[in-house]
Amino acid sequence: MSFDIKPARRQPDEIREVGTEPHHSALRAMTSGRGWRVGWAVLAAAVILVGLTIGLVPGLLVLAIGGAAFTAIGSMIAHAAQASPRDDWKRRLFADGIWAIDRRTAIRMFGMTALFVGPIKVIPSLLQGVLARPAETLAAAEVAQAARRRQWTMIIDLRSCDGCQSIGLPPQCTTACIEGHLAPEPMQWIEVFEEEVEGEGTRFVPTPCQHCQNPPCVNVCPVAATFSSPEGLVLIDQDRCIGCRICMAACPYDRRSFNWGEPPIPPEALAANYDLEHQVPARKGTVMKCDFCPDMVRAGTLPYCIQGCPHRAIYYGDLEEDLATNGRELVSISRYLADNNAFHIKEELGTQPRVFYIPGHGEAVGREPTREGRLKVQWPWSRVAEGSASWTR
Numbered sequence: 001m002s003f004d005i006k007p008a009r010r011q012p013d014e015i016r017e018v019g020t021e022p023h024h025s026a027l028r029a030m031t032s033g034r035g036w037r038v039g040w041a042v043l044a045a046a047v048i049l050v051g052l053t054i055g056l057v058p059g060l061l062v063l064a065i066g067g068a069a070f071t072a073i074g075s076m077i078a079h080a081a082q083a084s085p086r087d088d089w090k091r092r093l094f095a096d097g098i099w100a101i102d103r104r105t106a107i108r109m110f111g112m113t114a115l116f117v118g119p120i121k122v123i124p125s126l127l128q129g130v131l132a133r134p135a136e137t138l139a140a141a142e143v144a145q146a147a148r149r150r151q152w153t154m155i156i157d158l159r160s161c162d163g164c165q166s167i168g169l170p171p172q173c174t175t176a177c178i179e180g181h182l183a184p185e186p187m188q189w190i191e192v193f194e195e196e197v198e199g200e201g202t203r204f205v206p207t208p209c210q211h212c213q214n215p216p217c218v219n220v221c222p223v224a225a226t227f228s229s230p231e232g233l234v235l236i237d238q239d240r241c242i243g244c245r246i247c248m249a250a251c252p253y254d255r256r257s258f259n260w261g262e263p264p265i266p267p268e269a270l271a272a273n274y275d276l277e278h279q280v281p282a283r284k285g286t287v288m289k290c291d292f293c294p295d296m297v298r299a300g301t302l303p304y305c306i307q308g309c310p311h312r313a314i315y316y317g318d319l320e321e322d323l324a325t326n327g328r329e330l331v332s333i334s335r336y337l338a339d340n341n342a343f344h345i346k347e348e349l350g351t352q353p354r355v356f357y358i359p360g361h362g363e364a365v366g367r368e369p370t371r372e373g374r375l376k377v378q379w380p381w382s383r384v385a386e387g388s389a390s391w392t393r
Contacts, residue, residue, distance in 0.1 A: 151232045151319040152292055152354065153333065155342070156206055159360030160313035162367035163192055163204035163374035167310055170375040173206055176308025177290075178379060182272070184263035184282050185379040189290040190305045191255075194374060201369025203361035206314065208305070209234060209255045209290035210345065210353035217247035217256070226287075232319075232354055233292050235276050243285040252349055256289045266381040292354075302327055311365050 164171050171192040183189060190208040197203050211234050217226050218234060225240035226247050248256045262284050269281040277295045279288050293303035297316065301307070306314045306327060315331065317324025322333050336342075342356045361369040 148320070149230055150294075152211075152294060152297070153232075153317055153319050153324065153356065154208070154211075154292070154354065155315040155317070155324055155333070155336065155356045155358065157313045157315070157340075157358040157360065157364075158203055158205065159358060159362065159364040160311040161192075161204050161206060161309075161360070162311070162362035162365050163194065164310065165362075165367060165371060165374060166365055168375070170377045171204075171206070172308040172310055173305035173314065174377050176304040178377070180304035181278075182265055182269040182280050182282075182381075183288070183379075184259070184265050187257045187282075187288060188377060189255075189288075192374065194372065197361055197369055199369075201361065202372050203369065204374065205345075205357070206305070207253065207255065207345070208355060209292070210253050210351065210355045211292055213352035213354065214350060216250040216252065216351065220246050220250045222246065229294075231294060233294060235291060236279065236287055236289065237276055238274070238279060238283050238286040238288075241286045243287070245287065247287060252346055252351065256287050258287050259284050264381075 169175075173190050174188050174192060177183070177189050178187070181189065190206055192204050192206045194202050194204055211232065213228075213232060215226075215228060215234050218228055221227075222244065223240050223242055225237045225242070227235060227237070229235055243258070245258055248258060259282055263282040265281055272278075272280040274280065275295065277291055277293075279291060282288060296303055302316055302325070306312075306316055309326075312326040312328050315324040315326045315336075317331075317333050319333060324331055324333050324336070337356055340358045342358055344353045344356065361367060
């Protein structure tokens with residue numbers, strides 16, 4: 001009687017009883033459906049936490065990176081454990097576990113890995129945003145705000161301008177400008193003209209440099225002493241000015257003055273530090289004009305003419321923020337101009353001034369258009385500045 005002896009067949013790893021070993025129990029729990037659900041629940045909690053801290057987009061990024069890593073590592077461990085003997089799964093995982101993974105699984109794992117390899121460059125900036133102290137974040141925001149480019153503008157409401165007739169004084173916008181810039185006689189950087197209105201009577205029109213966006217003066221200056229700043233202002237570099245006065249001939253508003261000799265100025269003007277945005281002291285042989293006082297506005301104060309106006313007829317503001325103020329009230333520039341039919345002086349020339357006017361003749365402060373005349377402007381230092389008695393333009 002003969003027997004055919006056949007070798008014992010090896011049982012598949014997946015039906016071996018391995019539940020008694022602690023490390024296989026942990027591994028099975030991790031790779032089971034319940035293990036995956038717990039892992040994804042932890043990731044979801046992390047997303048919510050990060051989302052509340054730094055925003056939704058970084059939270060979703062953490063979900064993508066963590067999910068890809070969790071899936072890739074879990075798949076590697078699961079496949080290595082299933083393809084290895086029960087007592088040697090750690091060795092196969094780190095030594096030849098990768099070879100126990102089929103081609104499809106390997107491609108899927110590499111694809112998942114690409115999800116979190118790409119955004120590596122943005123991780124430091126995200127961490128920096130999370131770990132930055134509130135004071136540092138606020139300081140950075142303030143620096144960015146300070147570095148933003150302004151676009152200055154001026155609105156003159158002629159309804160509130162009466163040439164200072166009601167207070168019995170010369171135009172106070174002009175007087176304040178003269179005193180603030182220590183301007184020599186007879187310079188008036190903002191001059192109040194009286195012009196006829198349609199029908200009967202006159203109106204007063206305060207006229208500073210219009211700071212055109214298509215400035216004829218800039219286009220003709222042969223040495224680029226007159227130039228446009230990034231904030232939309234037309235300025236003069238008196239260190240470059242050669243006194244040719246071509247810019248004065250090109251200005252259609254007659255808002256430039258020339259120092260033919262040593263200008264009579266008060267002694268304190270000589271102690272001032274000259275700046276492109278604050279032309280003090282006046283110099284012989286150079287052109288001067290209104291500079292819009294951007295240095296004062298950055299320091300937190302309004303220009304001299306606005307401070308001096310008793311009826312608050314002049315507004316100063318920023319076109320970028322669409323806000324302007326006269327020191328008492330704040331208005332939306334676009335709405336204020338549209339609602340009150342604003343206009344430019346000599347608009348047909350196409351110079352695109354930054355000074356806007358609201359039509360009127362002082363009716364808001366009780367002036368009748370038939371009441372004509374204004375008092376003459378005085379220079380406070382005419383009697384103390386050397387050469388004032390014989391000074392002529």
